[in-house]
Amino acid sequence: MPTGVAIRDPREQLFNAAERVLLRDGPSALTSRAVTTEAGCAKGVLHRHFTDFDAFLAELVRDRIARLDATALLTSAGSGVVSHHLTVALTDLFGSVAVAIVSLVISRDELRARLRRTTPTGIPLLTEAAAMLGSYLAVERELGRIDAGCDLHVLATTLIGAAHMLFADRTGTPPDGTAVRRVVDSVIVGALSTPPR
Known part of the structure; x- marks a missing residue:
């Protein structure tokens, strides 16, 4: 039996959620729990795609740099x-x-x-x-x-x-x-x- 709904693009969903938290509450509020809650997914989703939270943040920044x-x-x-x-x-x-x-x-x-x-x-x-x-x-x-x-x-x-x-x-x-x-x-x-x- 499935434990949840499949996420189409989890990285992008997590990045967008992190941006919303960052814009709304600032950098001090940006935690893995805040991001996954905002994204509406389990905390394990983030750790399935990134080795740790700083790896996630580094990829977020690199992704936004690539969008310049x-x-x-x-x-x-x-x-x-x-x-x-x-x-x-x-x-x-x-x-x-x-x-x-x-x-x-x-x-x-x-x-x-x-x-x-x-x-x-x-x-x-x-x-x-x-x-x-x-x-x-x-x-x-x-x-x-x-x-x-x-x-x-x-x-x-x-x-x-x-x-x-x-x-x-x-x-x-x-x-x-x-x-x-x-x-x-x-x-x-x-x-x-x-x-x-």
């Missing part, structure tokens, strides 16, 4: 306004679960240690997001819209850091597009070959 998609940003290169494209990319990034994921990574030593295998420096997710912005800025530099002497790594990481500060209070009202655009304009003003519009 630079396609729209790279496709926009050479058209429109650079600061607008960066504003949209940063708002999309930090308007998602990214701020909560960063808080989780910062709060758990074992999780950070595991993630160092794939992200040896920086904060996982933010490091990859900065690389995504850097790739876009490199294309814009090739097209002559970003100054040839600009340090793209510094520019991308400054944009990530400044935007993260805007979105970091997960309990407050997220900043609107105007606030994000003001920060982007301030950071990139010296890097643009032409002034922002």
Whole structure:
């Protein structure tokens, strides 16, 4: 006799449940029991697919890193306004679960240690997001819209850091597009070959 209903994609169901707990209650509330309760499954389901809870969390973070998609940003290169494209990319990034994921990574030593295998420096997710912005800025530099002497790594990481500060209070009202655009304009003003519009 079966003991329960088969779960179609248990990993994704558990990841989505973890995100909901993380967004609602914060990183300190994220336990294996909270995740499986939120997912509506037995605790054993998590341990059947992951060696331990930190392995689960590491895979959650890696999965969310893999979802970073630079396609729209790279496709926009050479058209429109650079600061607008960066504003949209940063708002999309930090308007998602990214701020909560960063808080989780910062709060758990074992999780950070595991993630160092794939992200040896920086904060996982933010490091990859900065690389995504850097790739876009490199294309814009090739097209002559970003100054040839600009340090793209510094520019991308400054944009990530400044935007993260805007979105970091997960309990407050997220900043609107105007606030994000003001920060982007301030950071990139010296890097643009032409002034922002």
